Amino acid sequence: MQKRIIIFSFLILAVSSSFAEKVNSVVPANLKGVGYPAHTELTWENHAGFTYEIYRSADGNSNFSKIAETNKDSYLDFFGKPLQKEATFIYRILPKGLSMDSKQVTKFEIRVQIPTSSDEALLDMTQRYATRYFYDFADPETGLARERSNDVNGNIVTTGGTGFGIMALIAGAERNYFSRNDAYQKINKIVGFLEKAERFHGAWAHWYNANNGKVFSFSQFDDGGDLVETAFLTEGLLTAREYFRNGNENEKTLVSRITKLWETIEWNWYTQGQNALYWHWSKNYGWKMNHRITGFDETLITYVLAAASPTFPIERSVYEKCYTNSNYYLNGKKYYGIKLDLGMEYGGPLFFTHYSFLGLNPNGLSDKYTNYFERNRSHALIHLAYATENPKKHVGYGANCWGFTSSDDPIVGYSSHQPGTNDENGTISPTAAISSIVYTPDASLNALRHFYFDRGKQLFGKCGFYDAFNPGMVEGQQVVQSYLAIDEGPIAVMIENYRSGLLWKLFMSNPEIHTGLQKLGFKIH
Template sequence: MRLIWIGCLLLAGLLPVQAQKKQHKDTRREQLSDSALLTLVQQRTFNYFWKFAHPVSGLAPERTVTPDTVTIGGSGFGVMSILVGIERGFITREQGLDRLLKIVNFLFTANHYHGIWPHWMNGATGQTIPFSRKDDGGDVVESAFMFQGLLCVRQYFTGSSEKETVLRNKITWLWNEAEWSWYTRDGQPVLYWHWSPNNGWSMNHPIHGYNECLIAYILAVASPTYPASPKIYHEGWAMSNYFKNGKKYYGMKLPLGFDYGGPLFFAHYSFLGLDPRGLKDRYADYWEQNRNHTLINRQYCIENPKKYKGYSADCWGLTASDSYQFYDAHSPTNDLGVITPTAALSSFPYTPEYSMQALKYFYYKVGDHLWGEYGFYDAFSESRNWFDYQYLAIDQGPIVVMIENYRSGLLWKLFMSCPEIQAGLKKLEFTSPAIQ
């Protein structure tokens, strides 16, 4: 999970030990309709993946201070954002098609490990940038986020032109070459997060739920060429001390996961394409899971047991992000007084009225302390008068995509239309109105 990223990021020198404070003058903002405000936020945030993309690869930099280090997972969210950009008229279909061809052509030649990309790579060369000393190979979770996006792209471009045909075929080729079964470490009933040609399985990180990695399991079972057995889901993913929950918090039942749900990105990353509406398996109703997780997170901020300045029904949302000292996975059980806009904004499908309430607070009340060239900065703490000055791809992408899923269901429709995904979900005994 992202909890293990923090130390690696600090060791890699990609995070400041003490983030800087910004001084801004507050400015009065023109009052916009809700629809216009949503479009503005989507467009500004989309520009991170469009204007700030690496010029050679078209992939998304990890964050604004690392323009040459591109991230596979954040770029997977980015390719989904490009589809939103086309649909919303921020760019033309042809512009989006050309950019996506650039990205896919680059991914063809970039380093991969049994068809699985590394977490980070050089945006100009495609060479692996180690995430930590031993994490210098394939990252099955980051790659799952990318494949989730690429499959949406494949389902979107259904035209008969040469460009669209080439794009579809290359995505299918990449998808077919990903050896998900390799990452079961010789057929064990669980997925392993990392493998390296230099260090083998020494990271030794089997992926147990519940967290953001659900999509990796679904893709592994759905693979048409290197599928893993459904056993990995039931005997690996669903087997941990923090998988089943079933307790109530503020009167709301949480079927799965940590106490109070953990950071809110658990309700976002796997569900950018995977449609949680009516999605159920033997363990949970995933709409109930995600909505209640969001409501619990919000209610904790309203209750505000640590009495942090600013926390309220207007200002809520705890998830992994930058903090005033380091990157951290904020949650009700790890509350440092830091609000992260992506938490509430990426929850629009689950809590539209409450997310709009937060959006208006961020935009009109916090104002220029928080709003910049690519939308809302990553995080802020009113208690410490600290406002971040950076953007992170992994946090920006879900804002664009989940607001669009709230508005039109675009990415949910595309991903769920994949025949391989339908077959994989059936193998895992999921039910959903979207499964034919």
């Protein structure tokens, strides 16, 4: 009997020893935790896909509570309202089945400092996360921004969104999210792809397949040059040219390569010899789409760059007889007592005030039609007033939940949301209000606080705020958990312009831009 007890005890010790070894083998590698105003980001390596249980203590080493279970390699722990004072949270990332009473638990423990909240910290966090889309999620081979995070077409990269991303990367380097050389390496890779990519009289296509480098059709007849996306891309390239202009030898070489790309875009060829710019041209279908670029909308930068080109410029008549000569250029009406000089009813989607003005500084920019900062500010204020009045009685609208633009939509897929239309179906796009911060800082910050502190657990992910949500839908279907390059870029860039004006300063330092603006009749005060 005694012999059996000894053998049984030995087996228990052996099993315990074996289990301890297994515990040691699944301690999360590179476990990290970073505290933000109302959440902690926990990351670790989990190549084997183990299941972990996450526990948190907010009062030292006691009172741990289980907050999640996951087989992924990260977790965002939202704890609600901002803390009144700085605190330390303790987390334990335990393999499923390991008891909290085990002596092993401290091996799975990490302490995280949670800062007190401030507007600056909130803005920096939002910019930092949005910039990840262009640094962490960029295509590794080409460096270009992926069109979207939920793309059903494959590994598709976008030129216009890449232009926005280049600016975000520059700001990220200045904010020490990564090094200047890291930003250079990314942008150098992008330029290398653009030099080899098929072009159409100097213009790039809207989309390319990153796996083979070939054009990927945006639509049936849109398989060639896209002049507007080329303009957005060039906006970013010229910003990078100024950022690296006085850098080291590698950076100066990159500057020369960007200049060559810029000077080989045949802007005037896209007029078809008329007083108009045309959006698309295809080797296969020619001018079949026949889409004139008219305003007022997001395409203003296309005319500014076309007029600024030192090699293939357009004349002022092209601008005046096409862009400013449309049914929705002049407005002059008041909406909620706010006068709107240019644009369609209610101003249209808010990306009209973002895309061209990521680099083009609206402050002090005017012409015979309007002051552009005031025009854009009015546009954003009209959106705010519309959401506050909420004429269709949509759930959630208000002074802290506003902003309509083109984005994903939980009801109809991708759609251009704008007040006063059927497309305005209760969907809010966080990029709309956040990217308007340069025009409406108080209202944009109110919206940002609401999106993060009140709805962050649903709206916030690895690259920041998801693309859109509709509070009127059932809880599991409210949020489209996707990211789009053209929505992430304006968030990062406009927050930086609000904080420092950096991207405006760089883009406007290009001497050709002033030439183009003057040619078109703009004044810079």
